[in-house]
Amino acid sequence: MVVAMKAISLAFDLDKGTVENVPSPVEFMGYIYFVGTVIFGPWISFSSYREAVNGKKLSVSWLVKVTSSWIKSQLCLLISNCVAPYLFPYFIPVFGDKVLKKLLMGYEHSMGFRFSNYFVSYLSETTTTLSGAGFTEEKDHLKWDLAMGNPMNVEFPRSMSEAVISWNLPMSEWLNIYVFKKALKFGKFQAILITYTTSTLLHGLSFHIAAVIFTLAFMTYIEYVLRKRLSIILNACVLSKRCPSDCKHQNKKAFWVYFINGVFSVLTVTHLTYLASIFGSSADDMDSDE
Numbered sequence: 001m002v003v004a005m006k007a008i009s010l011a012f013d014l015d016k017g018t019v020e021n022v023p024s025p026v027e028f029m030g031y032i033y034f035v036g037t038v039i040f041g042p043w044i045s046f047s048s049y050r051e052a053v054n055g056k057k058l059s060v061s062w063l064v065k066v067t068s069s070w071i072k073s074q075l076c077l078l079i080s081n082c083v084a085p086y087l088f089p090y091f092i093p094v095f096g097d098k099v100l101k102k103l104l105m106g107y108e109h110s111m112g113f114r115f116s117n118y119f120v121s122y123l124s125e126t127t128t129t130l131s132g133a134g135f136t137e138e139k140d141h142l143k144w145d146l147a148m149g150n151p152m153n154v155e156f157p158r159s160m161s162e163a164v165i166s167w168n169l170p171m172s173e174w175l176n177i178y179v180f181k182k183a184l185k186f187g188k189f190q191a192i193l194i195t196y197t198t199s200t201l202l203h204g205l206s207f208h209i210a211a212v213i214f215t216l217a218f219m220t221y222i223e224y225v226l227r228k229r230l231s232i233i234l235n236a237c238v239l240s241k242r243c244p245s246d247c248k249h250q251n252k253k254a255f256w257v258y259f260i261n262g263v264f265s266v267l268t269v270t271h272l273t274y275l276a277s278i279f280g281s282s283a284d285d286m287d288s289d290e
Helices: 002-016 025-032 046-054 060-091 098-130 151-155 160-167 169-186 188-203 207-234 255-289
Strands: 136-138 141-143
Touching (some): 002 025, 002 169, 160 255, 188 207, 207 255
Antiparallel strands (some): 136 141
């Protein structure tokens, strides 16, 4: 997947002129199989690869970034394998009817799935930063600030679109630049479908993955339209994305505004729990086949 994303982005960048010269075969293969991203990802642009190859002076902030990302990856691995599978009822006693228990068990499985993704994300940050990539430069100040995802926005999402974007930030950036923006000329909904179709193809032709991704496409679009209408009718900050501090909505911090956003957050967590169960059923099918 990462190899395909790199090749496609390089082709677009050459066509647009972002990359001026066609790289040599050696440079192209170096970019495609860059040691920092070849196993765990993430996608990085060809310009970022060139900057990494040219090299930047390593510093204490580089070491702090590598160490913190590695520690976070191990914590997520621990939670995924040793905490999430036993969350209910060993760590948190469960009382209630069968429906509640079923929902909580679904959340338990979803939590394990999410934290396994965070483990890979932080491990990807570690390997990429170790290889000298994943930094931004402002004047003479170098920041090692590569972020693969934002777990807090997934665990406590404002909306489904926020959770989807925060799941894999580099891939979201790639899809936004090279697919969504170029497909907007066909219309908003069509652009979303094209974007999620591209994501499905990149993830591989799997029914379970395709089902989840296309479900996310419809969920994000329906929520986007609904909350946009609500924000106009109520003149309130209830959009899928957080409003800037200088937005023109009259109702920003009223209790009912927080309540509406909270309801959508709970719905998003519920939907994510349901979608994770699809992968659970896939694993069960594989076990039964064996």
